[in-house]
Amino acid sequence: MWYLCVFYHRLLDYRRPEIESLAQLFGEENSYSNFALEWKIPKHHHPDSPFHFVNLPSEDVARSVANRSILVKGIYELWGEGSSYEELEEAIRNYPEERKLPYLSPESTFKITVDSFGKVISFQEQNDRIKGLSYIPFKGRVNLKNPEHKFWLIETDDYGVNNGLPPVVQRRIFFGREVGAADRKLLPTYQLKSRTYLGPTAMDAEMAFLMANQALVEPGKLVYDPFVGTGSILVAAAHFGAMTMGADIDIRVVRDGRGPDCNVWSNFKQYGLPMPVGLLRADNNLPPWRPGLKEVFNAIICDPPYGVRAGGRKSGGRKLLKGAVDPYTVPDDKRVGHIPSTAPYCLSECVHDLLDLAGRMLVMGGRLVYFYPVLREDNSTEDCFPEHPCFKLVASSEQILSSRYSRILLTMVKIGPYSEENALAARIKHLEFRENHLKWLEDGNLHSSVFAPADAQLTASTDSRLSKEPKPKYRGKYV
Amino acid sequence: MRLLTHNMLSSNIKGVTNGFPLRIEVEKVIEKQVDFNPDFLKNMCPKIEWKALADASRSLGYSELPDEAPESSLLESEEFLKKFHHALLELQLEEGALVCPETGRKFPVNKGIPNMLLHEDEV
Numbered sequence: 001m002w003y004l005c006v007f008y009h010r011l012l013d014y015r016r017p018e019i020e021s022l023a024q025l026f027g028e029e030n031s032y033s034n035f036a037l038e039w040k041i042p043k044h045h046h047p048d049s050p051f052h053f054v055n056l057p058s059e060d061v062a063r064s065v066a067n068r069s070i071l072v073k074g075i076y077e078l079w080g081e082g083s084s085y086e087e088l089e090e091a092i093r094n095y096p097e098e099r100k101l102p103y104l105s106p107e108s109t110f111k112i113t114v115d116s117f118g119k120v121i122s123f124q125e126q127n128d129r130i131k132g133l134s135y136i137p138f139k140g141r142v143n144l145k146n147p148e149h150k151f152w153l154i155e156t157d158d159y160g161v162n163n164g165l166p167p168v169v170q171r172r173i174f175f176g177r178e179v180g181a182a183d184r185k186l187l188p189t190y191q192l193k194s195r196t197y198l199g200p201t202a203m204d205a206e207m208a209f210l211m212a213n214q215a216l217v218e219p220g221k222l223v224y225d226p227f228v229g230t231g232s233i234l235v236a237a238a239h240f241g242a243m244t245m246g247a248d249i250d251i252r253v254v255r256d257g258r259g260p261d262c263n264v265w266s267n268f269k270q271y272g273l274p275m276p277v278g279l280l281r282a283d284n285n286l287p288p289w290r291p292g293l294k295e296v297f298n299a300i301i302c303d304p305p306y307g308v309r310a311g312g313r314k315s316g317g318r319k320l321l322k323g324a325v326d327p328y329t330v331p332d333d334k335r336v337g338h339i340p341s342t343a344p345y346c347l348s349e350c351v352h353d354l355l356d357l358a359g360r361m362l363v364m365g366g367r368l369v370y371f372y373p374v375l376r377e378d379n380s381t382e383d384c385f386p387e388h389p390c391f392k393l394v395a396s397s398e399q400i401l402s403s404r405y406s407r408i409l410l411t412m413v414k415i416g417p418y419s420e421e422n423a424l425a426a427r428i429k430h431l432e433f434r435e436n437h438l439k440w441l442e443d444g445n446l447h448s449s450v451f452a453p454a455d456a457q458l459t460a461s462t463d464s465r466l467s468k469e470p471k472p473k474y475r476g477k478y479v
Numbered sequence: 480m481r482l483l484t485h486n487m488l489s490s491n492i493k494g495v496t497n498g499f500p501l502r503i504e505v506e507k508v509i510e511k512q513v514d515f516n517p518d519f520l521k522n523m524c525p526k527i528e529w530k531a532l533a534d535a536s537r538s539l540g541y542s543e544l545p546d547e548a549p550e551s552s553l554l555e556s557e558e559f560l561k562k563f564h565h566a567l568l569e570l571q572l573e574e575g576a577l578v579c580p581e582t583g584r585k586f587p588v589n590k591g592i593p594n595m596l597l598h599e600d601e602v
Contacts, residue, residue: 243519
């Protein structure tokens with residue numbers, strides 16, 4: 001059945017993938033590789049508009065999807081739409097009685113909210129609009145605080161070009177019954193501002209919940225973060241009921257924190273969430289898993305270090321791995337408390353190891369959700385992301401971080417079992433990928449591209465954004 | 480460190496052929512209550528190396544687990560699941576070490592976190 005889905009106007013690339021993931025989580029479909037929803041845009045609306053029509057299997061699914069989501073302002077059963085109030089009235093009158101009557105009954109309580117996008121409607125005008133709906137035979141009582149049924153009258157208009165909103169071409173008015181909406185109270189509760197233990201790259205709460213939704217987190221599942229840090233991603237997963245596990249190569253972050261009341265465990269205690277079932281210090285490049293272990297995690301969710309705000313490390317001394325010094329043995333009396341040297345871990349190798357780990361350790365149909373950085377100067381329309389024979393890419397969502405670079409949230413589903421042949425094919429693909437694309441994947445180059453002084457950029461790129469022209473008002477993905 | 484984690488770890492030092500299971504040296508064990516989730520336990524059970532779990536729980540002072548891996552019918556018994564739950568998730572090694580069965584190298588466990596990082600000559 002078709003529903004009107006109104007999004008919060010932010011993180012534009014993340015909106016539809018979230019709904020598709022949640023529809024898969026709550027729907028009865030069993031196929032995990034070929035799932036997709038049907039979408040439509042309202043008449044005269046720009047694709048970036050917050051208003052979309054989506055076809056969902058049932059009202060129960062629509063409600064579950066909306067209530068669990070982070071970006072849905074509301075999912076509505078549309079009773080009518082039009083370019084004028086006369087058209088709207090005609091549409092509502094024509095809407096089937098059997099769909100309307102159950103929600104107009106005398107024993108029910110209801111409320112009508114007037115909302116707008118692209119314009120402001122004064123309180124007086126809102127009341128007039130509500131009175132204008134008197135042709136709908138509401139028989140129940142009005143309850144503004146906690147009504148059984150919530151109705152919304154939403155008007156969109158073409159003032160968009162002037163105030164930074166998408167250019168909606170013509171006026172459009174919608175009237176519908178709310179089926180579900182996101183619980184935005186989650187965000188003030190979990191915001192990083194009040195988190196006990198933070199690190200420089202702790203994942204922002206809203207994004208952590210989006211990642212958990214992309215990974216289909218639910219009670220009974222086991223979620224792993226191989227770059228756990230302060231545990232910000234696992235907190236979101238634990239909120240949705242999963243068992244969590246994490247590893248990090250930096251033992252100070254994961255074991256010590258900043259003290260007995262300021263560490264990873266304190267973060268979970270702060271929200272009354274179950275503690276992770278396992279935290280360990282391990283190197284993703286040389287993981288400590290036993291050889292027969294496979295298909296234990298339902299989801300792997302992480303933000304790998306890409307060398308801009310935090311660099312990755314792996315085992316082995318840097319000079320040792322390059323051959324600058326000969327292999328040495330740590331003398332027995334120095335072994336206790338020895339801190340092993342680590343070497344820089346470039347992004348391409350880090351991602352290859354992550355895909356290899358996920359290929360082995362994810363259950364079939366399990367999801368790998370992780371961030372991948374891209375430089376924006378490339379302007380290349382064909383996205384090239386790392387590939388692996390065990391995985392199918394089902395979503396990629398860009399978040400612009402600066403004029404120089406963005407990060408893309410990639411969602412991959414495991415569709416094939418891990419084998420030696422797959423691992424070998426993946427290794428070959430990885431070497432080709434490194435050869436052919438993106439020299440900045442190597443040590444330090446992404447960091448220098450992001451932080452290079454501005455005049456160096458000007459000579460290099462012909463990007464008009466950096467010239468003196470006034471920026472266009474509508475900023476698209478910058479929201 | 481819980482036994483669920485211990486069951487997944489092995490010593491991957493260069494040259495070691497069989498680093499699993501790691502022997503447990505106990506300095507401090509604690510028991511912490513964890514919510515009972517039968518679905519999670521039933522999903523995990525087939526992936527556990529049973530003998531390693533039974534031996535490890537004995538070294539932590541809990542001998543209620545059977546030595547043979549449970550058949551699927553036993554997974555329906557709540558009494559069994561509760562014992563499995565206790566051994567897998569509620570017993571925790573707070574301080575001690577995990578010892579490689581071949582080389583004797585100790586991986587320390589402090590504040591419940593095992594340090595599995597290899598030294599330069601083990602890579």
